[in-house]
Amino acid sequence: MSGASRAAARPFWVALFAGWVLLAAAGVWYAGRQQIPPAVAAPLVAAFLLEYGFYLIPGFRRVREVVADRLPVLVYAALLTASAVLPYGVACLAGGFQPAAFVRLLILTGVISFWYVFRRPAPSSDVAMLLLLAAIMLSKIFKAIYVFPVDERVDVLGQFMLIRLAAMVMLTIREVHVPGFGFWPTRSEWLAGLRWCAWLLPAGLAAGFALRLLEWAPNPAALQLLPLQFFGALWVIAYGEEFFFRALLQQWIEDRTGKPWLAIAAASILFGAAHLPFRQFPNWKFAIVAAIAGVFYGLAYRSGFRAAMAAHAITATLLKTFFRMV
Secondary structure, three states: OOHHHHHHHHHHHHHHHHHHHHHHHHHHHHHHHOOOOHHHHHHHHHHHHHHHHHHHHHHOHHHHHHHHHHOOHHHHHHHHHHHHHHHHHHHHHHOOOOHHHHHHHHHHHHHHHHHHHHOOOOHHHHHHHHHHHHHHHHOOHHHHHOOOOOOOOOOHHHHHHHHHHHHHHHHHHOOOOOOOOOOOOOHHHHHHHHHHHHHHHHHHHHHHHHOOOEEEOOOHHHHHOHHHHHHHHHHHHHHHHHHHHHHHHHHHHHHHHOOHHHHHHHHHHHHHHOOOOOOOOOOHHHHHHHHHHHHHHHHHHOOOHHHHHHHHHHHHHHHHHHEEEO
8 A cells, every 4th residue: 555545544544443442442331331241242342343343444435445456356245245244253252153144144245245246237236236235224134143142232233234335335346436425524515414404404393293293302311412322323324324315326316317306306205115114114204204304315415425414414313302203
């Protein structure tokens, strides 16, 4: 790696080591609070730290391209598959290893990693990939795979894995161009996100109150955890959902039809439909409000991926802090 490449990768290493320190401390604190035995807690914390490192890679262009550009695509896809199952294998040191679950995870991640190795990019293969990712996201398959001797939801490890694996496949093998892709919005992207959030709130709140979905209920506990709530929404929920619905679905529809409003409308309707299982199925009220929000996130996306992330995260944080779903 050249000096310029090393300098460009420096923010990645800073984020990696700072995140490891914070997550390790949080993991030790949480394990002690929940009285999780060290022999169980240590592998689970290690698995999350490992997954965090992999999760960062797609958001740093120079880092993700280093390996992708230097390896044959078959070897690269195999490494992606290995990286997807490795955190699970580490977590299994806590107990609960199930060979059948491991095989299912290996097949699932292998199909995603090798999808565009054996299938040429085309509308049919792209649609099939989106349907596969949607089916996985909406299913409860990770709850059946990530089963360990604790009461906590370790299956979120699989959700993190799916987000970054799909991002790596799409960005490096499928070579999808996503304007402004990354974790931290620029000043103009923050402003665009704030602007579209400001336009969204009146429409979204009006619909939420009219449907008797929302009620004003400030949450002091959520207010105390506001930074944690916001960055969790920004770097997990918004990052994953905006990549799928805006960077892939909306962008592909616009590219193939040449009709931006059709793309925004279609992606927003499907974004709303994806929220039908929330709490109980079918949650039409939440799906309608989510579809309205999707329109404004789609408009924010026209200022860049991170602008849509910002609009999404700000909206989600405000709703969780000051409102309650009935």
